[in-house]
Amino acid sequence: MAKLYELAKLIRSKNAGPFQLTIDVLFEDRATYDRVLSSGVISREEFSQLYGTPEDSIEITNYEAANAIKVTIPRPVISGDLGDGDMMGGQQYGPLVDLEVA
Amino acid sequence: MEATREFRILSPSSMIGAGFRAESLERAMEWKPDVIACDGGSTDPGPYLLGSGGLYFSRESLRRDLEVMLLAARGADIPMLIGTAVAAGGDEQLAVAVELVQDIAKQHNLHFKLAAVNCEPPREYLKERLRSGKIRPLANAPEIDESTFDRADHIVAMAGVEPYQAALDAGADVVLSGRSTDAAIFAALPTQRGFALGPSWHAAKILECGAACVVHRAYADPMFAWIRDDHFVVEPPNPDYRCSPVSVASHTLYENGSPYELVEPNGTLYSDAVTFEAMSDRAVRVSGSRFEPATNTTNKLEGAELVGYQTIVIGGVRDPVILRQLDSWLEGVEETSRRRITQIYGSDMNEQVTITFRRYGVDGVMGSLEPTPTPAHEVGILIEITAPSQEVADSIGKATAHVGAHYAVPEYSGLITALAFPYSPAEIPRGPLYRFTLNHVIEPDDPLDPFRIETIDV
Numbered sequence: 197m198a199k200l201y202e203l204a205k206l207i208r209s210k211n212a213g214p215f216q217l218t219i220d221v222l223f224e225d226r227a228t229y230d231r232v233l234s235s236g237v238i239s240r241e242e243f244s245q246l247y248g249t250p251e252d253s254i255e256i257t258n259y260e261a262a263n264a265i266k267v268t269i270p271r272p273v274i275s276g277d278l279g280d281g282d283m284m285g286g287q288q289y290g291p292l293v294d295l296e297v298a
Numbered sequence: 299m300e301a302t303r304e305f306r307i308l309s310p311s312s313m314i315g316a317g318f319r320a321e322s323l324e325r326a327m328e329w330k331p332d333v334i335a336c337d338g339g340s341t342d343p344g345p346y347l348l349g350s351g352g353l354y355f356s357r358e359s360l361r362r363d364l365e366v367m368l369l370a371a372r373g374a375d376i377p378m379l380i381g382t383a384v385a386a387g388g389d390e391q392l393a394v395a396v397e398l399v400q401d402i403a404k405q406h407n408l409h410f411k412l413a414a415v416n417c418e419p420p421r422e423y424l425k426e427r428l429r430s431g432k433i434r435p436l437a438n439a440p441e442i443d444e445s446t447f448d449r450a451d452h453i454v455a456m457a458g459v460e461p462y463q464a465a466l467d468a469g470a471d472v473v474l475s476g477r478s479t480d481a482a483i484f485a486a487l488p489t490q491r492g493f494a495l496g497p498s499w500h501a502a503k504i505l506e507c508g509a510a511c512v513v514h515r516a517y518a519d520p521m522f523a524w525i526r527d528d529h530f531v532v533e534p535p536n537p538d539y540r541c542s543p544v545s546v547a548s549h550t551l552y553e554n555g556s557p558y559e560l561v562e563p564n565g566t567l568y569s570d571a572v573t574f575e576a577m578s579d580r581a582v583r584v585s586g587s588r589f590e591p592a593t594n595t596t597n598k599l600e601g602a603e604l605v606g607y608q609t610i611v612i613g614g615v616r617d618p619v620i621l622r623q624l625d626s627w628l629e630g631v632e633e634t635s636r637r638r639i640t641q642i643y644g645s646d647m648n649e650q651v652t653i654t655f656r657r658y659g660v661d662g663v664m665g666s667l668e669p670t671p672t673p674a675h676e677v678g679i680l681i682e683i684t685a686p687s688q689e690v691a692d693s694i695g696k697a698t699a700h701v702g703a704h705y706a707v708p709e710y711s712g713l714i715t716a717l718a719f720p721y722s723p724a725e726i727p728r729g730p731l732y733r734f735t736l737n738h739v740i741e742p743d744d745p746l747d748p749f750r751i752e753t754i755d756v
Contacts, residue, residue, distance in 0.1 A: 205544050205548075206544075206548055210552065210553045211341070211342070211553060212553055212554055212555035213341065213436075213555075213737065214341050214344075214345070214600075214734040214737070215436070215437065215438040215439065215734070215737045216437060216438060216555050218551075218553065218554065218555050220548065220551045220552075220557075222544060222547070222548050222551075224544060246669050247667045247669065248666065248667065248669070249667065255555070255556075257556060257557050257558070259551065259557035259558055259570075261547065261558070261569065261570065261571065261572045261573065261574070261586075262544070262547030262548065262550060262551065262557065262572075262574070263544075263547070264547065264548070264551055264557060266551055266556070266557040268555045268556070270437065270438040271438070272665060272666045272667060273665065273666075274440075274733065274734050275341070275344055275345070275734060276344025276345045276346065276732070276733070276734065277345070277605075277733050277734070278605060278652060278654060278682075278684060278731065278733075279654055279665065280344075280665075281656055281662055281663055281664070281665050282663055282664070283342070283343065283344045284342050287663050287664070288663075288664060288667060290663065290664065291664075291668075291669045291670075
């Protein structure tokens with residue numbers, strides 16, 4: 197077992213425009229990327245449970261050329277609107293950092 | 299043998315006003331760029347900049363960066379292109395950039411042709427496009443109608459390469475554009491000069507944040523790219539910085555919903571079959587990018603409207619008894635404060651006021667997305683009052699701070715003080731709140747229709 201941040205080169209989140217949020221997890225090499233992919237920790241089901249967001253609104257793309265996994269979801273609140281707490285969407289990856297990867 | 303054809307781009311910084319080292323720019327100029335291109339704004343800071351027409355960086359910050367860049371560009375007699383100049387790229391903000399450039403030119407006795415691309419289309423034009431079905435929603439877009447255009451304080455269309463190219467065709471040496479896609483600023487010239495679309499657009503995406511694609515970015519600084527027929531190479535001019543295949547790949551994904559499709563006004567960049575190779579310990583070669591031109595040009599619209607005026611109150615809670623019932627305690631504070639609003643202003647005003655509690659130490663950062671909304675040993679409460687005027691927001695802020703300070707819990711008998719205020723007075727006027735109201739694209743008949751290009755002999 198290892199935590200996701202111990203395996204990843206970069207974990208981050210950011211607005212993809214003011215209406216969407218996108219999370220990137222990048223790995224140094226193909227083997228680590230494959231290990232995390234096959235562990236299934238970043239799946240629509242797991243992500244939906246962790247973030248409490250409906251499965252059909254989650255888009256997960258595996259980007260082999262960069263050994264990267266990208267998760268994109270609608271922002272629950274538009275950037276900077278009443279009640280938004282993260283203008284740039286920069287701290288929305290927090291719950292992924294300590295995820296246990298088999 | 300014919301020398302390899304290449305186009306060289308210098309991107310001085312992530313944003314005009316964010317800064318760069320003059321030494322790094324000087325070194326980059328020795329690499330003989332064909333253009334200096336830089337982004338000047340963003341939607342990152344939220345809807346305030348578009349709504350208010352204000353600045354993100356100060357005039358002094360903007361002036362310093364523009365001055366060093368302009369002197370370098372004019373000295374080498376190469377074009378300088380600035381996109382989203384500045385802040386949100388509205389017409390008032392563009393005027394600030396134009397004024398600064400004219401002022402710098404005057405000081406240094408520079409003479410050149412300046413083009414300014416205004417990106418706020420007339421409201422009547424937007425309404426006509428909406429009626430003609432030429433405005434379409436993007437993902438997660440709010441519902442709109444013609445009144446959305448009337449209510450907005452500012453609406454900008456994002457320029458693609460076309461306005462830059464039209465300005466360059468008209469002989470401009472310096473182009474300042476209002477709201478623009480980041481990549482268009484960098485792709486405008488190489489694609490106009492017939493360089494391969496895939497490498498040009500992909501290099502443009504990598505260059506848009508200056509040195510953001512290096513391994514460890516300690517401060518904003520320049521980035522340099524060489525675009526060739528079937529690949530491009532990036533290398534930072536700053537000797538303390540280096541690019542790696544992972545750092546460049548990571549910027550390909552940055553702030554875009556899809557990792558390998560970047561939709562631009564006149565086509566889409568695909569980077570699914572790309573290879574990132576280290577050329578040295580600091581330069582990376584990228585090949586395999588392709589760009590598919592679109593049949594019709596579309597420009598993204600951004601709009602912002604005023605929601606109200608805010609006053610905030612910051613207070614901390616350390617008592618475990620209160621923290622164990624934080625939700626109901628806050629509900630009680632709101633109810634009591636609302637009774638007070640009705641006493642002062644009547645129930646109509648009560649309906650127009652929003653009271654929000656952000657709870658740092660519970661879910662202040664993630665809100666509804668937070669998986670573990672469990673209170674920490676202390677919690678920071680940020681009370682936010684949003685009202686139709688600043689005066690009313692301030693008045694309700696004072697009242698709510700007082701209610702919260704002494705709101706009781708059933709466990710104790712007698713008066714308590716429940717909120718630890720770090721400031722006197724506890725309430726802080728915060729100013730206007732704006733909202734982004736558009737996530738749509740407009741399809742113009744002619745790609746230049748939404749824009750107005752002004753040429754000035756400086």
